[in-house]
Amino acid sequence: MEIYVGTSGWLYDWNKGRSLDWYVKYSGLNAVELNSSFYRLPKPTMVNSWASKASALRWSIKAYRYISHVAKLSGNAPEWWRKMIELFKPLNNSIDFYLIQLPPSFKYSSDNLSRLHDFISEIGGGERIAVEFRERGWFNDSVVNSINELEVTMVSIDSPEIKWIGSSNGVVYLRMHGRSNWYFHNYSEGELIEVAKVIKSLNPIKVYVFFNNDHWMLENAKAMLSILRNL
Numbered sequence: 001m002e003i004y005v006g007t008s009g010w011l012y013d014w015n016k017g018r019s020l021d022w023y024v025k026y027s028g029l030n031a032v033e034l035n036s037s038f039y040r041l042p043k044p045t046m047v048n049s050w051a052s053k054a055s056a057l058r059w060s061i062k063a064y065r066y067i068s069h070v071a072k073l074s075g076n077a078p079e080w081w082r083k084m085i086e087l088f089k090p091l092n093n094s095i096d097f098y099l100i101q102l103p104p105s106f107k108y109s110s111d112n113l114s115r116l117h118d119f120i121s122e123i124g125g126g127e128r129i130a131v132e133f134r135e136r137g138w139f140n141d142s143v144v145n146s147i148n149e150l151e152v153t154m155v156s157i158d159s160p161e162i163k164w165i166g167s168s169n170g171v172v173y174l175r176m177h178g179r180s181n182w183y184f185h186n187y188s189e190g191e192l193i194e195v196a197k198v199i200k201s202l203n204p205i206k207v208y209v210f211f212n213n214d215h216w217m218l219e220n221a222k223a224m225l226s227i228l229r230n231l
Contacts, residue, residue, distance in 0.1 A: 001206070002205065003206075004209075005208075006031035006208075006211075006221060007027070007029065007212075007217040008212035008217070010027075010032060011036075012215070020053060024053060030225070032058075032059060032210075033061075036062075037062050038062040047091060048090050054094060058094065058095075058096045059094045060097040062101065063084065063098055068103065069102075077119060078122040082123070097129065097130045097153065097173065098129055098130070100129060100131050100132065102134060108138045113143070127151055131152055132175060136162060139162065151169060152168065153169070153171050154168045155175055157174070157177065158176045159179070160177075160179065160181060167203075170205035171205065172202060172209075173208045173210075174207075174210070175210050176217075183214050184214060186220070187213070187216065187223075187224075196224065196228050197231070
């Protein structure tokens with residue numbers, strides 16, 4: 001089982017250098033999610049800078065919000081997707097996933113499932129695509145089977161509203177948002193062990209766990225990496 005653990009971004013109060021350099025040298029982690037790309041696509045010079053220093057990390061790039069929250073995978077969303085992929089080419093060898101976080105308003109329905117299928121087909125396949133749903137209706141066996149057929153990774157969630165851990169084609173991709181409060185929860189050792197045991201029970205080939213609980217994400221991530229490696 002390959003294990004990758006990181007945080008959702010790196011510009012937080014625990015990052016003493018307030019930089020990617022500090023994260024690479026001192027975090028003790030082997031992966032990272034780029035969250036800033038959701039709000040604004042970076043300049044090419046920034047991508048080149050990241051590529052020159054971060055080859056030791058496995059990356060997940062969060063898709064630009066126009067694709068997921070404005071166009072909602074329709075219209076010119078594929079065009080924006082291609083622009084994004086082209087922009088991140090310098091990091092290509094380090095990128096394992098592009099993360100599409102869909103809004104709660106993107107509710108489970110046959111039409112929206114078809115829209116997802118059409119989008120994946122239009123952009124040419126889903127091997128490196130992870131999809132995070134934020135509405136409860138998506139978490140059912142029918143969706144999981146459909147996602148597996150697309151060769152897309154369905155993102156697992158630990159949050160106040162949704163707690164679901166699953167495997168897609170041998171991959172577990174879990175986002176730890178905070179159990180009691182969104183982005184504000186310090187996971188106990190017991191909670192981390194509980195989650196790690198569920199992951200192990202799924203017998204995945206690869207595991208990606210990203211912490212998105214702001215203040216405690218670094219220490220929680222380091223603890224989870226150790227727990228998973230020792231299981």
